Amino acid sequence: MRTNDVILQTVSKIVFFIIILFSIHLFFAGHYNPGGGFIGGLLTSGAIVLLLLAYDIKTVAKGFPINYITLIGIGLLFAVGTSAGALLFNVPFLTHAYDYFYLPLLGKTSLHTAVLFDTGVYLVVIGVTMTIIQTIGESE
Amino acid sequence: MTVISEWLIVIFLLFGSFLSLVAAFGLIRLPDVYTRNHAASKSATLGVMSILLAAFLYFYFIEGHFSSRILLGIAFIFITAPVAGHLISRAAYNSGVKLWEKSVRDDLQYKKKEREH
Numbered sequence: 387m388r389t390n391d392v393i394l395q396t397v398s399k400i401v402f403f404i405i406i407l408f409s410i411h412l413f414f415a416g417h418y419n420p421g422g423g424f425i426g427g428l429l430t431s432g433a434i435v436l437l438l439l440a441y442d443i444k445t446v447a448k449g450f451p452i453n454y455i456t457l458i459g460i461g462l463l464f465a466v467g468t469s470a471g472a473l474l475f476n477v478p479f480l481t482h483a484y485d486y487f488y489l490p491l492l493g494k495t496s497l498h499t500a501v502l503f504d505t506g507v508y509l510v511v512i513g514v515t516m517t518i519i520q521t522i523g524e525s526e
Numbered sequence: 527m528t529v530i531s532e533w534l535i536v537i538f539l540l541f542g543s544f545l546s547l548v549a550a551f552g553l554i555r556l557p558d559v560y561t562r563n564h565a566a567s568k569s570a571t572l573g574v575m576s577i578l579l580a581a582f583l584y585f586y587f588i589e590g591h592f593s594s595r596i597l598l599g600i601a602f603i604f605i606t607a608p609v610a611g612h613l614i615s616r617a618a619y620n621s622g623v624k625l626w627e628k629s630v631r632d633d634l635q636y637k638k639k640e641r642e643h
Binding site: 394397404411 | 606620
């Protein structure tokens, strides 16, 4: 029997943006508050899984034309790149640096290279979770 | 001002926990899935929303911290909890869970039969 999913689909369309905003908030809050790349990535993939529940895999793949396996590679590249970048400045591997910058809208902000490392964690977590769920979902 | 806000916090907290208790009693006492779902999704939603509102007022008036996450959580629960109740009820109906024997009408049954013919 074909079921009518209007309520679920409409609500998940709205709720998706709340979850994505909250995951981005968690990702950037990670330095001073609870949060960070891991939990932000999990929450982002949770939002995509909500869309997978409301729609089918093909529709979601059309909306997010991302190869999640290459996303894992890009994330690992971010992590290794920011760690190895420290070697260029004659400091040990994984040494991070920060400084204060004056951004046009945000004012005085401290930018830290640990954010780039966290971006790597974020992308790897999204990639791994979505790869696991999609491969389980696609197998008959 | 602090006295009023403290009273507001206390009232919202007690109201929310009372409603959660009502939801728990409804789950125990009501006869079938649909009436239980009715109790759980409605009063638990309002109960959790009042408790979250009390937490928001506490952090805003006593600690002086505007917590937008709690407001977002209130909106989120208000949107999602009734939909969860609706989906659970519909899954129960579609998998053939019987209504309470004293129920008088079931319009969806005729609609489903019409569709099958």
